[in-house]
Amino acid sequence: MKYFEDEVHSGNWDEVEKYLSGFTKVDDNRYSMKIFFEIRKQKYLEALDKHDLSKAVEILVKDLKVFATFNEELFKEITQLLTLENFRENEQLSKYGDTKSARAIMLVELKKLIEANPLFRDKLQFPNLRNSRLRTLINQRTTDLLCNYSLNWQHQLCKNPRPNPDIKTLFVDHSCGQPNGARAPSPANNPILGGLPKAGGFPPLGAHGPFQPTPAPVPAPLAGWMSNPSTVTHPAVSGGAIGLGPSSIPAALKHPRTPTNPSVDYPSGDSDHVSKRTRPMGISDEVNLPANVLTVTFPGHGHSQTFNAPDDLPKAVARTLNQGSSPMSMDFHPVQQTLLLVGTNVGDIALWEIGSRERLVSKNFKVWDLSACSMPLQAALVKDPAVSVNRVIWSPDGSLFGVAYSRHIVQIYSYHGGDEVRQHLEIDAHVGGVNDLAFSHPNKQLCVVTCGDDKTIKVWEATNGTKQYTFEGHEASVYSVCPHYKENIQFIFSTAIDGKIKAWLYDNMGSRVDYEAPGRWCTTMAYSADGTRLFSCGTSKDGESFIVEWNESEGAVKRSYQGFRKRSLGVVQFDTTKNRYLAAGDDFSIKFWDMDNVQPLTSVDADGGLPASPRIRFNKDGSLLAVSANDNGIKILANSDGMRLLRTLENLSYDASRTSEAPKPTINPISAAAAAVVATSAGLADRSASVVAIAGMNGDARSLGDVKPRITEESSDKSKIWKLTEISEPSQCRSLRLPENLRVTKISRLIFTNSGNAILALASNAIHLLWKWQRSERNSNGKATASVPPQLWQPSSGILMTNDVADTNPEEAVPCFALSKNDSYVMSASGGKISLFNMMTFKTMATFMPPPPPATFLAFHPQDNNIIAIGMDDSTIQIYNVRVDEVKSKLKGHSKRITGLAFSHVLSVLVSSGADSQVFLLACFLQYIA
Structure with a gap:
């Protein structure tokens, strides 16, 4: 494997295929097919990245056309990449980074496919040779007939010699197994796993995501069960789906759904489920899971x-x-x-x-x-x-x-x-x-x-x-x-x-x-x-x-x-x-x-x-x-x-029922509403805020009893409820300075991406910086960590995401940005126009709403990325539709600039905060927008 890995990292694709062909051919099984496809796809993409179209066409015709038999639509889409100036314009390849990182990511998948491929079983680990192994073989029989006689001699020493022994190596002494098979058959010979289809339909290209998942042939929990005696003879599907997107294996869901305890934690980093529908223009949609509640x-x-x-x-x-x-x-x-x-x-x-x-x-x-x-x-x-x-x-x-x-x-x-x-x-x-x-x-x-x-x-x-x-x-x-x-x-x-x-x-x-x-x-x-x-x-x-x-x-x-x-x-x-x-x-x-x-x-x-x-x-x-x-x-x-929890909700319900009897507010179309209940660890005082009426856009009041609190569950271990921990020693912390070469003097805003593998920053000079962690031996999941430094990432074009700062005073500007749920878009402002960037290409997709007043806070709609809530310096909130370039509504109520905005899809509300120290809740807001 070490030699194979080195050749992949070096991009010696002819040697990679030649070496691989000594073990398997492209049509041996679906593991092998997927391995060869990923290698040839990477070779093709690298040729496109170098704008070597003649080489890309040669690879397409000679190497990739063989896969058209199994998925003609996929082959057509691969061919269409030739028409793009940059293949990253294809949605499924938009997260393709540089060549080095792409090879590293592909290698992770190749290793898993090779390890799962039954044809490579017992061929990945070089055996440990005992001292004087050659002397042992010589002693078994004469050296001039080493192979024939030594193997036969070893077979004669078996306690249960078989008529046709399966002798594979001279490195260790041969011994036939038990006649009735004391061990379960290996997957290579298992009647269930052995019947690997050499051809089959592949699923269509998936939705936009960080990377495409690569299923293992059969989950380990099932593989063990199948090694037991069984009357089942159905062949198993093996190998992963052949797809266009970059290769990777997302982290398994931490809390899968079961029939007796529904505890799926679907929004984990790499496997963010994004529901999309076709739009003629604008930004792709995404569903915000799970619901947002108090x-x-x-x-x-x-x-x-x-x-x-x-x-x-x-x-x-x-x-x-x-x-x-x-x-x-x-x-x-x-x-x-x-x-x-x-x-x-x-x-x-x-x-x-x-x-x-x-x-x-x-x-x-x-x-x-x-x-x-x-x-x-x-x-x-x-x-x-x-x-x-x-x-x-x-x-x-x-x-x-x-x-x-x-x-x-x-x-x-x-x-x-x-x-x-x-x-x-x-x-x-x-x-x-x-x-x-x-x-x-x-x-x-x-x-x-x-x-x-x-x-x-x-x-x-x-x-x-x-x-x-x-x-x-x-x-x-x-x-x-x-x-x-x-x-x-x-x-x-x-x-x-x-x-x-x-x-x-x-x-x-x-x-x-x-x-x-x-x-x-x-x-x-x-x-x-x-x-x-x-x-x-x-x-x-x-x-x-x-x-x-x-x-x-x-x-x-x-x-x-x-x-x-x-x-x-x-x-x-x-x-x-x-x-x-x-x-x-x-x-x-x-x-x-x-x-x-x-x-x-x-x-x-x-x-x-x-x-x-x-x-x-x-x-x-x-x-x-x-x-x-x-x-x-x-x-x-x-x-x-x-x-x-029940006592708290009982008190909330009682207070809300009392306040619901109060007269309807008449001074504003937006009425203040706030509820915060925090019961902390021993030694911290309880803090609560009074509950007041919530008014909708039409002025009708409704009770906060309709708002259902929940226990926060941000820990990956659901058996542990959050406790405050005092950090008193420097040894309890680990710091890491992020590399940068743009002479940035001050970071104004900082955020983790939703996938957890990158940090996006907005500097005081209106330039965005993106640091990404790559998968490696020290960081196998590719997530953000202080143990491994990330890379300052830029597309091959070298362009930067830079906000408009024309006619603005940097000292008075309030930098703000928001990241879409699928990490594909960032909306940002540094006192000037609002910019919408593509996170994969760094291209500016649109600029809009020049000051005055400047934007001070931004938020994407939880279901439609084309709808944006914009908090302004003049205390208003504007709801803007990117697709039609139109302000849909303008909301008033605050007396000073907007400092925060948050949507709740389930509760159908937009919560806003202002520099006037007020928090407003806009009821029935999402339906109104729809």
């Missing part, structure tokens, strides 16, 4: 290291709600921690605000469009109109929620804050009951995964309901699904009522796993919040219940938890929280386990009144636990943080 923070508690039940488990009854019918499924909002979605046994759904005990939404089951339903469904509803909810679940960002019913139907609603719920999609999904529902995000596209009595799993596009995949292979009704993301691969676990576990990639190649769950009946699966540990919970037909942890690398049960009633009176439900605890409803109580201890930690009966197998659900940070109760009730258990 923030409430509370101190955390350290984990107890004793066997006693820790204090951070929610055990005290804080609320009792009367649902009106028996709860069948519950799910907390992923952002608004006290918002609970409930589905019942008569088909009702409800949305509760736990803090205020208010039922915001209540809906009975109703088919939205009966004429669009299948005849079997219409006949079933006429025969027996009784329908139950089997599953309710929020989408990862909380903007949608899904309801799976016991009759054919899945309904998807959109949520817009408060009590505003709208019909989004109705899908006649399965013949019979829809038993489970989950959201997943394959190929950066939000999808709905369903399973049902018809023994199938189906994947639907979440925006329009188009069916993407149907997975068939189960021999019984499918009971649950568990989508997951690991090692750059999206896959789905499914379980059926015969206890079979199967796993599927998003293709039509069949299941990759065929295993049996303990109990062999109704089983659900879930990952811990950080996605590193896999658990399943199930109950047998005889009432025996199991919770087990799986060893993903081996496909075997790693740990089986004890403490269940010998004969459970129902199917046990479970959930996980804090990457540490398991909980299950059993024996009229809730039982808790530490994930690392098979013995139960404790159990609580929630003051009695629970069914035999209550249904349970944690909120995202584990401070609240919803439990189904007898008499159509729901009990909310809380720990100390949960209690504090």
Whole structure:
């Protein structure tokens, strides 16, 4: 590998291919095909970068045309690069840096493809030779017949010699394996992994992103399971997709979606999901995930290291709600921690605000469009109109929620804050009951995964309901699904009522796993919040219940938890929280386990009144636990943080209800509103701000009770709640001076990019500086760090992003800038005109709004980058549409210059702050703009 790496870094492409051809050919498998494609694509791009068109055409015809057989559209797009003055004008190549960094990034992917390619197995690590190895061989047989006799002699010494031995090397003594195969077959010979298709369709070019992900052939958790005896013979898809964009492997999602704990943290640096739609001109759109709401923070508690039940488990009854019918499924909002979605046994759904005990939404089951339903469904509803909810679940960002019913139907609603719920999609999904529902995000596209009595799993596009995949292979009704993301691969676990576990990639190649769950009946699966540990919970037909942890690398049960009633009176439900605890409803109580201890930690009966197998659900940070109760009730258990959160919201609701009785304001179209609740660590005083009425653009007041606080979750470890830490020693800090050669005297503004791999600065001389961290051995993820210096980045054209400063006084100017969510655009001003720059090419896309007055603060609209909020020095806020070059509205209310602007998509508000020490909140603002 070292020689190969050196040649790639040097760009000796002929030698790279020649050396590689000694091990594999381009059509051996999809790994090899992807390797050769990436090398030839890089060679082609370098020729284009040097404007050597004749060389580029030669590479296109001789080297790249072979791939046109597999993806003609891709080949056409590669060909069209010849027509561009700079291939970086292509959106998917806009983040292509210089040649050196591009080679380094490509090499990271090539190494992963080579390591995953079965043809390279046992060829990447040079064996360690024992001293006097040659003497050993000579002693085994005469030197003149070294190869033939030595190998045969070694084979004769085998304990279990095979008729046709597979002897590969003289470096170590040969020994045949066990006759029955004591070890699992290597992936190269595995019947599942071995059937690698040599040709196949490649996905179309993806949306604009930092880099294109490169899936591994099969995720490690599935590979181990497949090495076990199995009747499955479906071939697996291997290798990554061939694409035009620069190569890279984004960081895995830290908190993947599971059917029992929706905790996806999608907006991680390299894998920012950007929803785009075609525009004739202007800036590309992007969706701002997750929702932005008012923030409430509370101190955390350290984990107890004793066997006693820790204090951070929610055990005290804080609320009792009367649902009106028996709860069948519950799910907390992923952002608004006290918002609970409930589905019942008569088909009702409800949305509760736990803090205020208010039922915001209540809906009975109703088919939205009966004429669009299948005849079997219409006949079933006429025969027996009784329908139950089997599953309710929020989408990862909380903007949608899904309801799976016991009759054919899945309904998807959109949520817009408060009590505003709208019909989004109705899908006649399965013949019979829809038993489970989950959201997943394959190929950066939000999808709905369903399973049902018809023994199938189906994947639907979440925006329009188009069916993407149907997975068939189960021999019984499918009971649950568990989508997951690991090692750059999206896959789905499914379980059926015969206890079979199967796993599927998003293709039509069949299941990759065929295993049996303990109990062999109704089983659900879930990952811990950080996605590193896999658990399943199930109950047998005889009432025996199991919770087990799986060893993903081996496909075997790693740990089986004890403490269940010998004969459970129902199917046990479970959930996980804090990457540490398991909980299950059993024996009229809730039982808790530490994930690392098979013995139960404790159990609580929630003051009695629970069914035999209550249904349970944690909120995202584990401070609240919803439990189904007898008499159509729901009990909310809380720990100390949960209690504090509920009390805070109760006080907010009370204060807001009092202020809502006050007369409507008449002095301004914008009325002041502010709410800040901060409960800090011990020793810091509580601080709060009074809550006043919120007025919309039309002057109508509404209560702040519609604004739902949440616990901030900025830490990558969700089991830890933020605490203040005093830094008293210099050794606790690490500093790094960023390189610059532009003689900058002062940095006026500084910001990290959303992907976390760069810093953008605006200097006092109106020039922008961009420092990027590259992937390297010392910085494998390419993220910002003080351990490795970044590079001051400029495009090959050498141009700078420089603001207009004509007729401005630098001492009076207020520099400001804003970065789009996908890091593609920066909007900036230094006292003069506002400039819009392309971050990849540094080109100025537009300048507008010359002073006076100058801009003092800038913000992109969360859903449409063409809409910009501009705070002005004259205290006004202007809403500007870049695409049509028009000021859409002008907002007044502040008395001094604007110092801050922030949008909230879910709450439909724009918050502004001014030098007059006031904070204004513009209600219903986003709908107004739309």
